[in-house]
Amino acid sequence: MWDQMLLGIQTAFTLQNMFFAALGCFIGTIIGMLPGLGPMSVVAIMIPVSIQIGDPSTTLILLAGVYYGAIFGGSTSSILINAPGEAAVVATSFDGYPMARKGQAGKALTIAAISSFSGGTIGAILLMGFAPVLASFAILFWSAEYFALMLVGLSAVAAFAGKGKVLKALMMTLLGLMLSTVGESSLFNAPRFTLGLLDLQSGIHFVTLAMGLFAVPEAFFLALDVLRGQKGGSKEARDISNLRINLKEAKTIAPVIGRQSIQGFLIGVMPGAGATIASFLGYAVERNLANPEERKEFGQGSIKGLAAPETANNAASTGSFVPLLTLGIPGSGTTAILLGAFIALNLQPGPLLMQDRPEVFWSVIFSMYFGNIILLILNLPLVPYIARLLAIPRTYLIPFVLFFAMAGAYIGQNNATELLLLIGFGVFAIIMRFADYPLPPLLIGFVLGQIFEDNFGRAIRNANGIQFLWERPMTLALVLATLAFVMIPLYRDWRSRRKASSLG
Amino acid sequence: MREEESSRFLLPFRVTMLSINRWVALGFLAFSSGYGYLAFTYRILPFERFLAMKPNTLPIGLAVAGMVCSIALLLVPEEQSSGSGEENKVLGSDHKYLESPENYEWGKGAGLLILAVIYALSLRQAGFLISTSVFLIFGGLMLGERKFWILVPVSCFASFLVWYLVDEVLTIFMRPWPMIIYQ
Numbered sequence: 001m002w003d004q005m006l007l008g009i010q011t012a013f014t015l016q017n018m019f020f021a022a023l024g025c026f027i028g029t030i031i032g033m034l035p036g037l038g039p040m041s042v043v044a045i046m047i048p049v050s051i052q053i054g055d056p057s058t059t060l061i062l063l064a065g066v067y068y069g070a071i072f073g074g075s076t077s078s079i080l081i082n083a084p085g086e087a088a089v090v091a092t093s094f095d096g097y098p099m100a101r102k103g104q105a106g107k108a109l110t111i112a113a114i115s116s117f118s119g120g121t122i123g124a125i126l127l128m129g130f131a132p133v134l135a136s137f138a139i140l141f142w143s144a145e146y147f148a149l150m151l152v153g154l155s156a157v158a159a160f161a162g163k164g165k166v167l168k169a170l171m172m173t174l175l176g177l178m179l180s181t182v183g184e185s186s187l188f189n190a191p192r193f194t195l196g197l198l199d200l201q202s203g204i205h206f207v208t209l210a211m212g213l214f215a216v217p218e219a220f221f222l223a224l225d226v227l228r229g230q231k232g233g234s235k236e237a238r239d240i241s242n243l244r245i246n247l248k249e250a251k252t253i254a255p256v257i258g259r260q261s262i263q264g265f266l267i268g269v270m271p272g273a274g275a276t277i278a279s280f281l282g283y284a285v286e287r288n289l290a291n292p293e294e295r296k297e298f299g300q301g302s303i304k305g306l307a308a309p310e311t312a313n314n315a316a317s318t319g320s321f322v323p324l325l326t327l328g329i330p331g332s333g334t335t336a337i338l339l340g341a342f343i344a345l346n347l348q349p350g351p352l353l354m355q356d357r358p359e360v361f362w363s364v365i366f367s368m369y370f371g372n373i374i375l376l377i378l379n380l381p382l383v384p385y386i387a388r389l390l391a392i393p394r395t396y397l398i399p400f401v402l403f404f405a406m407a408g409a410y411i412g413q414n415n416a417t418e419l420l421l422l423i424g425f426g427v428f429a430i431i432m433r434f435a436d437y438p439l440p441p442l443l444i445g446f447v448l449g450q451i452f453e454d455n456f457g458r459a460i461r462n463a464n465g466i467q468f469l470w471e472r473p474m475t476l477a478l479v480l481a482t483l484a485f486v487m488i489p490l491y492r493d494w495r496s497r498r499k500a501s502s503l504g
Numbered sequence: 505m506r507e508e509e510s511s512r513f514l515l516p517f518r519v520t521m522l523s524i525n526r527w528v529a530l531g532f533l534a535f536s537s538g539y540g541y542l543a544f545t546y547r548i549l550p551f552e553r554f555l556a557m558k559p560n561t562l563p564i565g566l567a568v569a570g571m572v573c574s575i576a577l578l579l580v581p582e583e584q585s586s587g588s589g590e591e592n593k594v595l596g597s598d599h600k601y602l603e604s605p606e607n608y609e610w611g612k613g614a615g616l617l618i619l620a621v622i623y624a625l626s627l628r629q630a631g632f633l634i635s636t637s638v639f640l641i642f643g644g645l646m647l648g649e650r651k652f653w654i655l656v657p658v659s660c661f662a663s664f665l666v667w668y669l670v671d672e673v674l675t676i677f678m679r680p681w682p683m684i685i686y687q
Contacts, residue, residue, distance in 0.1 A: 045674050178535075187557075188559040192563070220616060396644060435525055461557065
């Protein structure tokens, strides 16, 4: 095994492969910033180009670099203009964007870069050490467990239910779940709730909904309020290009990064769960673990709230390589596309890859360390310049934010109806923000809804009933975890109300 | 004097948190009922009838939950604006815009959304390059930019750059010119 690892190191650290890893990270970061072009699309676009290289190790190293770069690029637009172009970076905008609005864009981007680096690197270490063991654990997950895992994910909405907002958060989650049932489903034979509109046949697209819910209202409020984005924070804190993190902040995020690297990685290992659920759960778990003072900051620009999803989604992206490399099962949309690249390169990922082509197997893993270091080196010096994008005069910034959001939904679809739908969602989101309804639960419900229904349906069909909920130990454990996630905030809410009433 | 007049004009539009919450809850109740009606009347295919989970099983459950939740939102007394709360001290609740509407530029916000609709409708006919450039120019003008010698070239260049990156570099087709050219 050590010989094979050594061979992998030698392959990964050749000048050519290091250059292609760096190039992949750079391309991924730049293209990933465009909403609508998430890691999946960027990797798919890059496959025909990268296969021309010929060497399988180099091709896969380039594609892995593109993958990481695109995830990091996505979080940049999430933080700067509240435009999460990909489901895995939605949770990044919850605290990243408020930080940017408080004038701490540079710090937010630095925390995102460091968290991504740490999550990716710790994930790569875990991948190296435990890949075969974890692969056998991952296949123990059946539909029943996936359904329970989605329940845990949905319980994350409790994290957004501030004081007196539990019902509102629940209503928004239900609305998201309802929207996820529109169009075709893998479980049934005919499209549902399309109202006869052909454009809704394939359902509502994620980018259309995400841009409508987050970016359009932001452009509207920026136009409405001249002073928006110019308030809050001290003068030093408002230096948008300042990327320094003090010792106290580093100490605050260190345990978060440690926990979320492991949790995110383990979620990523399970095929089908992926970076999205890892980021939502990471956010919810950290909010529940935070002390009452820190919890108040979640959603208002908490550094913990930013570090948690950023670490988790990168660790999960690394984790999703476990089932791909060891079992040949793609754990996410992007790894499914990478599986296509493996096949095109005449490689068969699975248990035999480690034995037959150790140089490919280990060089991809070692290139992950290198890729993560490159991402950090590449991005940290760029942070002040990227952050300065926010200093563009508002007469340019606002139309560009709106254009950026609309281009995300238009690219690849060439469908103007999609844009009208986007503006419709935008108007709806504006009304919801006036009424103080939390919007993230809607998107969480929408993203998890389809997987939730598919796995619930399969689990019911397999068990011919709902007894799987208590008969399968892992399902039961996850259901109990969901109950804990929902009950703990409700109990805290009740306790604080009781305390307040007894004081009053 | 002028300010006073505009405040008086905007007076009927001052919406309290309580009233907007009731209206939104009512909207949710209507939506859940409509969704429930469609779920109940969904035509299940003959071979799907005996499935443990039918295509409308989850939607019916969601509609019922949605109706219960929206009725609860209608009936449960909600706390007044949370804008003054500790949570929103830094960023402020967006409800503040309704509390003092005269302080904000509603025309610009609404105008931007209307411009976005026009942009969406014109993309097909005018093509990406022209409609995007016009959208960015008019967007800037609407928000008060008057330096045409900067606005026009920046808008045209940005449209071209995005089109070039997407269509030429990434090879994702995006029609650049008006439809009429291709007919």
